[in-house]
Amino acid sequence: MTLQHMERPVGIGTHEGTERVGAGGLGMDFQRLTVRTTVRIISRYGVLLGFLALWQAAASSGWVNAAVLPPVDMIVAALWKGLAGGSLLGDIAISLQRAGLAFAAAVIVAIPLGLMIGQVRAVETALDPILQLFRQTSALALYPVFILLMGLGEASKVFVIFWATLFPLLLNTISGVKEVDPKLLEMARVYGARRLTVFRRVVLPGAVPSIFVGLRLGATTALLLLIASEMIGANKGIGFQVMNAQYNFQIPLMFAAIVILAALGLIANQVLVSLQRRLCRWNDPAS
């Protein structure tokens, strides 16, 4: 490769455009790029920013009671104090531990069990009625039972989260296995694939997108149950902080804890989405 070749711009889109135009046109091109970026940000986050602006205006101008709905800047300040000062970090850690432990246990139990139920007819027939019964019974209604059985400590909290997370994971894994195209299974059989090979090379990869739906639902459920369990009989944790701040009328702190919860949910979802992108490149229209 000669130097001349290397100097030629290889970028695409606007980047290539800016390199081609002379110094005179660069400013204008840059301007257009800035405008386009701004338009993109506004079209995506405009409503969210408007909502926050409205909140700020309503709270600081006295349209709503600022003691109940504190202005956004006070919430941000409380959040910053809690994070930078370290007072909320311990709560985040214990909450992550509870939710993480329960979620991991649910994954370890639900995915292998779901794969088996989806594959083996007899297992499905035997387990389906009890699964339907458990699924329709609210985990929150069972929480007092778990507390009776395991006490008011960590065990019952982790277990109630585990319990609720189990079902979206299990049901999505089962349906992922069962919805694998029978024509593909037949194709694999024609080529002489044995049962285990069919499972490993056709059923499992085919079920992955559905399993990810389960993982994302499961993560949402885990955070939901985390808060509920921390509102009863806890003295640490984000859910506890929401309740506690409300009792003590530290409303900005209460909202700060709520913001942290929302952030945890967003992060968990984003992690799973990017993991799915990596595992399912074949399914990604962008690649």
Added chain:
Amino acid sequence: MSVTSITRGGEVSIRDLSKSFSLGGRQLAVLRTLNLDIRPGECLVIVGASGSGKTTLLRILAGLEAADGGTVSIDGRKVEGVGTERAVIFQEPRLLPWLSVLGNVAFGLEVRGVPKQEAEKRARFNIALVGLAEFADAWPRQLSGGMAQRVGIARALTVQPEILLLDEPLGALDAMTKISMQEELARIWSEDNVTMVMVTHDLEEAIYLANRVLVLPKEKNGAVRLVDIDLPRPRDRSESRFVRYREQLLREFGLT
């Protein structure tokens, strides 16, 4: 050419084969004591009205369905279930969406325990044979219908079958693609010594490809007919003898 050439095509003998389905409580016979010998290396095309059992016959040959009575033997061995001496090309490409073109074509060999490297070497040869060398790393969803079907054909060729079973493989393609794929199948068949058994509802396709056309009867007690297609290859669709065969087959169907 050592990578694809096969020593010989398989020989199929069908004896007293029968199959019926129960439909709304009634037994509906689709195959009645069928007897047929398929010669090694020939191209037999099965035609027949819908419901005449042509796909059922092919699926029994593939080992995907069991007959009610009678036997199918390949090279003297009785067929029970699927077997590695046969490969099937379906009407749909049936590609695994999570494997690249290369992965899909190598799949048949890999599930039989051929090492990945060896399987991919043979797969690449056949991908080139169907004209998709540049698309070896593409995902199935990026391919057109015709390209996807070519991948299915390359996958079948890669396992070097003695018998290639084709179930309306070009049925879902547009007219132009269909004609070029028919030419491609004719070329593949003449280069390999593989025995081809193909189901189609396209009479012109049957005449273009077949040594013999098997016409399955529509009516209950009709007889199975075999028509020899005695035309030089490559065949010319506009030639008068080609057109006469077409008329003859239409008469078999009672359409003229």
